[in-house]
Amino acid sequence: MKLTRRSLLAxxxxxxxxxxxxxxxxxxxxxxxxxxxxxxxSTGGDTYQNSSIVAEALAQKLGVNMRVDPVGTNExxxxxxxxxxxxxxxxxxxxxxxxxxxxxxGVPDAFADFAIGPxxxxxxxxxxxxPKKSRYQSMDDIFAAAAKGEKVRxxxxxxxxxxxxxxxxxxxxxxxxxxxxxxxxxxxxxxxADKNQAMWDDLADVINGSIQANEQFTQLPEDDRxxxxxxxxxxxxxxxxxxxxxxxxGTSREEMLKxxxxxxxxxxxxxxxxxxxxxxxxxxxxxxxxxxxxxxxAALKEIYAAGEIQKRQAKAFFIPNYLPQAExxxxxxxxxxxxxxxxxxxxx
Amino acid sequence: xxxxxxxxxxxxxxIAGGTAIGIVFGVIPGLTATMAVAVCLPLTYSLGLENGLxxxxxxxxxxxxxxxxxxxxxxxxxxxxxxxxxxxxxxxxRQGKGEQAMRIAIIGSLIGGLISLAxxxxxxxxxxxxxxxFSYVEKFLIILFALTxxxxxxxxxxxxxxxxxxxxxxSLVGVYDVxxxxxxxxxxxPPGMEDILYGGFALLPVLIALFGLTTxxxxxxxxxxxxxxxxxxxxxxxxxxxxxIFRGQTLNLIxxxxxxxxxxxxPGIGGSAASILAYTAAKTSxxxxxxxxxxxxxxxxxSETSNNALxxxxxxxxxxxxxxxxxxxxxxxGAFALQGIQVGPLFIGQHPNTWNSMIIAMLLANLVTFVMxxxxxxxxxxxxxxxxxxxxxxILMMCVIGAYTINYGIMFDVWTLLFFxxxxxxxxxxxxxxxxxxxxxxxxxxxxxxxVKSLESFGDFTIFFTxxxxxxxxxxxxxxxxxxxVVIGRRRRAEKHAAG
Numbered sequence: 134m135k136l137t138r139r140s141l142l143a144x145x146x147x148x149x150x151x152x153x154x155x156x157x158x159x160x161x162x163x164x165x166x167x168x169x170x171x172x173x174x175s176t177g178g179d180t181y182q183n184s185s186i187v188a189e190a191l192a193q194k195l196g197v198n199m200r201v202d203p204v205g206t207n208e209x210x211x212x213x214x215x216x217x218x219x220x221x222x223x224x225x226x227x228x229x230x231x232x233x234x235x236x237x238x239g240v241p242d243a244f245a246d247f248a249i250g251p252x253x254x255x256x257x258x259x260x261x262x263x264p265k266k267s268r269y270q271s272m273d274d275i276f277a278a279a280a281k282g283e284k285v286r287x288x289x290x291x292x293x294x295x296x297x298x299x300x301x302x303x304x305x306x307x308x309x310x311x312x313x314x315x316x317x318x319x320x321x322x323x324x325x326a327d328k329n330q331a332m333w334d335d336l337a338d339v340i341n342g343s344i345q346a347n348e349q350f351t352q353l354p355e356d357d358r359x360x361x362x363x364x365x366x367x368x369x370x371x372x373x374x375x376x377x378x379x380x381x382x383g384t385s386r387e388e389m390l391k392x393x394x395x396x397x398x399x400x401x402x403x404x405x406x407x408x409x410x411x412x413x414x415x416x417x418x419x420x421x422x423x424x425x426x427x428x429x430x431a432a433l434k435e436i437y438a439a440g441e442i443q444k445r446q447a448k449a450f451f452i453p454n455y456l457p458q459a460e461x462x463x464x465x466x467x468x469x470x471x472x473x474x475x476x477x478x479x480x481x
Numbered sequence: 482x483x484x485x486x487x488x489x490x491x492x493x494x495x496i497a498g499g500t501a502i503g504i505v506f507g508v509i510p511g512l513t514a515t516m517a518v519a520v521c522l523p524l525t526y527s528l529g530l531e532n533g534l535x536x537x538x539x540x541x542x543x544x545x546x547x548x549x550x551x552x553x554x555x556x557x558x559x560x561x562x563x564x565x566x567x568x569x570x571x572x573x574x575r576q577g578k579g580e581q582a583m584r585i586a587i588i589g590s591l592i593g594g595l596i597s598l599a600x601x602x603x604x605x606x607x608x609x610x611x612x613x614x615f616s617y618v619e620k621f622l623i624i625l626f627a628l629t630x631x632x633x634x635x636x637x638x639x640x641x642x643x644x645x646x647x648x649x650x651x652s653l654v655g656v657y658d659v660x661x662x663x664x665x666x667x668x669x670x671p672p673g674m675e676d677i678l679y680g681g682f683a684l685l686p687v688l689i690a691l692f693g694l695t696t697x698x699x700x701x702x703x704x705x706x707x708x709x710x711x712x713x714x715x716x717x718x719x720x721x722x723x724x725x726i727f728r729g730q731t732l733n734l735i736x737x738x739x740x741x742x743x744x745x746x747x748p749g750i751g752g753s754a755a756s757i758l759a760y761t762a763a764k765t766s767x768x769x770x771x772x773x774x775x776x777x778x779x780x781x782x783x784s785e786t787s788n789n790a791l792x793x794x795x796x797x798x799x800x801x802x803x804x805x806x807x808x809x810x811x812x813x814x815g816a817f818a819l820q821g822i823q824v825g826p827l828f829i830g831q832h833p834n835t836w837n838s839m840i841i842a843m844l845l846a847n848l849v850t851f852v853m854x855x856x857x858x859x860x861x862x863x864x865x866x867x868x869x870x871x872x873x874x875x876i877l878m879m880c881v882i883g884a885y886t887i888n889y890g891i892m893f894d895v896w897t898l899l900f901f902x903x904x905x906x907x908x909x910x911x912x913x914x915x916x917x918x919x920x921x922x923x924x925x926x927x928x929x930x931x932x933v934k935s936l937e938s939f940g941d942f943t944i945f946f947t948x949x950x951x952x953x954x955x956x957x958x959x960x961x962x963x964x965x966x967v968v969i970g971r972r973r974r975a976e977k978h979a980a981g
Binding site: 168170174175176177178179181182185189201202203204205207208211232237238239290291292293320321322323324325326327329330331333334336345346347348349350352353357358359381382383448449450 | 519522523526610613616617656658659660661662663664665666667675676679680748798802803804805811812813814815817818819821823825826827828888889890891930934937938
């Protein structure tokens with residue numbers, strides 16, 4: 134093929150059109166390339182899964198390039214804190230303020246140092262499990278054992294969503310039988326694999342897990358050493374009721390509801406139950422132009438109004454939960470304050 | 482033939498393309514198989530599960546295999562799992578046997594990959610059941626066994642052990658992360674540097690600094706000798722590959738494949754440990770262990786066979802327990818998550834098509850990698866003819882890019898690269914042994930976690946001896962490895978005395 138001046142000009146013009154296209158569709162104030170950092174280093178977890186869905190929808194709606202970087206909580210906060218131009222935003226969940234409340238070193242107060250953005254989804258899967266052959270068949274059995282003075286070992290990852298369920302459990306033990314909360318003891322582990330292994334090694338009586346990661350183990354026969362049984366799903370019943378009717382794997386929504394409040398009661402104060410939804414939300418640099426945050430918020434509002442993202446989230450067992458920025462901040466602040474008071478009571 | 486209905490031209494093309502890209506990532510120092518999979522993970526959305534996995538498996542196998550090229554030719558492990566390949570592979574290259582070493586490595590890789598694939602296909606449920614019998618105690622002892630090679634890898638045993646412990650010490654700088662089951666407290670960080678050193682020093686920048694940048698600085702200091710010309714290389718004046726090298730290596734191949742597969746099925750041990758363990762085992766059982774580290778083909782076979790055997794092994798816990806066996810399979814689980822597929826003990830029974838597609842993809846990826854690498858070796862080996870004044874700046878640039886991208890764009894990783902490169906250059910002058918240092922650095926964090934968790938869980942030190950028959954067996958291996966190191970050390974001392 135002969136390269137003529139005309140063909141070169143045509144190629145150049147074509148390239149210019151292609152390059153210019155994103156500018157045409159792009160939102161007015163947002164940068165062309167946005168990095169969405171997440172507070173997890175895993176690409177197999179719910180945070181990456183959720184952020185991928187949200188980032189793809191936002192990129193399409195705003196006409197910008199958006200990439201998800203799983204850098205971990207500390208680095209994600211650092212990166213977001215450094216960048217007020219709007220090229221770095223963060224997506225994470227309740228761990229961001231729980232770590233601070235639990236006093237994990239080096240974790241800032243996200244509510245003071247960052248701007249809390251809109252919420253996008255809930256993972257209703259946070260749960261607690263026992264070995265299928267365990268003498269504890271239910272949360273009542275666990276509380277009764279603690280009241281009798283038996284040590285109940287609970288495998289958790291400290292300083293986050295995993296620990297808040299444990300805190301709720303200890304708080305319920307305190308309300309039911311003051312002093313018995315001392316018999317519910319934490320076994321600090323790392324990943325879900327470590328928690329499972331702690332159960333199989335008989336180092337833990339109860340483990341924190343997720344419906345998504347552990348459900349298949351609950352379908353195994355009792356004589357299988359890896360078989361597990363749900364004892365508590367921490368999500369609110371209203372949240373769980375929005376999950377697909379078929380539930381997940383071999384566990385239907387109806388069966389899941391048996392392990393959630395009110396059918397499984399982990400009391401908050403003797404009258405109400407303690408529940409906890411793991412909520413995902415955006416976090417912005419505090420100095421970021423409010424117009425940019427508003428633009429992202431407005432885009433999300435339209436995305437959720439269109440209804441397509443809900444289907445993708447439901448397929449991945451997330452409960453869509455868009456709340457505009459102002460509402461999200463009020464809601465999460467109230468949630469944080471409730472949790473803070475429980476943690477405080479248990480300290481005392 | 483509905484059973485293999487997923488085997489479409491696109492499926493095969495994705496495996497071949499993935500393998501080729503993976504090899505490129507492996508060949509370039511600083512880029513890894515994990516990175517290749519991370520970059521392409523979002524593509525699995527549009528490709529669908531079977532096709533997406535075909536691409537990712539190609540990248541995984543190709544990436545692990547490609548690491549052999551820089552490890553042998555320039556002494557920089559292309560991926561962390563090629564560390565042990567540098568010990569003998571680079572020495573062989575220096576002796577003009579680079580092409581030979583690479584052919585040995587590629588054949589070992591194919592054998593390791595196929596044996597582990599067979600294990601994955603035939604024994605997954607049993608292997609998973611065996612894997613969960615390894616508690617913190619047994620995992621700590623495996624790491625300890627791998628660490629015993631430190632003394633034997635150095636010209637001076639004491640200096641080697643010191644360097645190894647220094648590596649462990651440096652690896653522990655940073656937070657004792659709660660995601661590892663730690664308490665979130667900072668260790669070994671000077672006051673005021675908590676923000677900078679929060680995550681400690683990342684493995685890859687340290688690795689390429691000590692193997693790459695240190696070498697560049699050393700050669701710059703002494704002046705770069707002219708390498709062989711392409712004509713010289715092509716004239717065949719250098720050692721050629723012969724199948725006879727594999728005579729007497731059957732046991733090494735089987736043992737290294739077994740170690741690679743076995744390490745793969747144990748979540749948390751990591752790919753780098755597989756090649757170090759296989760290398761340690763090969764050296765311990767060799768009738769001439771003193772030749773290891775001086776260009777011994779058995780060392781290259783052990784390392785490369787085991788790190789490719791890891792690929793099948795690491796899929797065992799992923800597909801039977803939903804637990805990834807190494808950092809790359811931890812990314813593969815993302816492909817399932819993005820498609821909303823649960824991975825756990827019922828996965829294989831519930832998704833036979835996906836299971837079969839993964840097995841076929843692994844088989845094809847291993848074969849394609851072998852063919853591509855085997856025929857590309859001739860061209861790769863000519864890289865040593867590139868003048869170092871041109872080659873080294875390019876390597877340096879790739880190292881910097883690799884360090885910057887490994888954790889998705891953290892500038893501190895580039896400073897880590899430069900800092901450890903200079904530190905390594907000075908350290909070597911002071912007698913620091915790089916290989917034991919890096920082994921200590923790689924294995925230190927795992928050793929710490931498993932040691933602390935063993936004591937937290939079981940209460941006292943006796944558990945390391947009384948936990949199980951597996952622990953007793955591991956102690957035997959540790960004792961044998963130490964004994965071999967002592968014998969080698971004595972021989973070296975005697976040789977030095979004899980030489981005057």
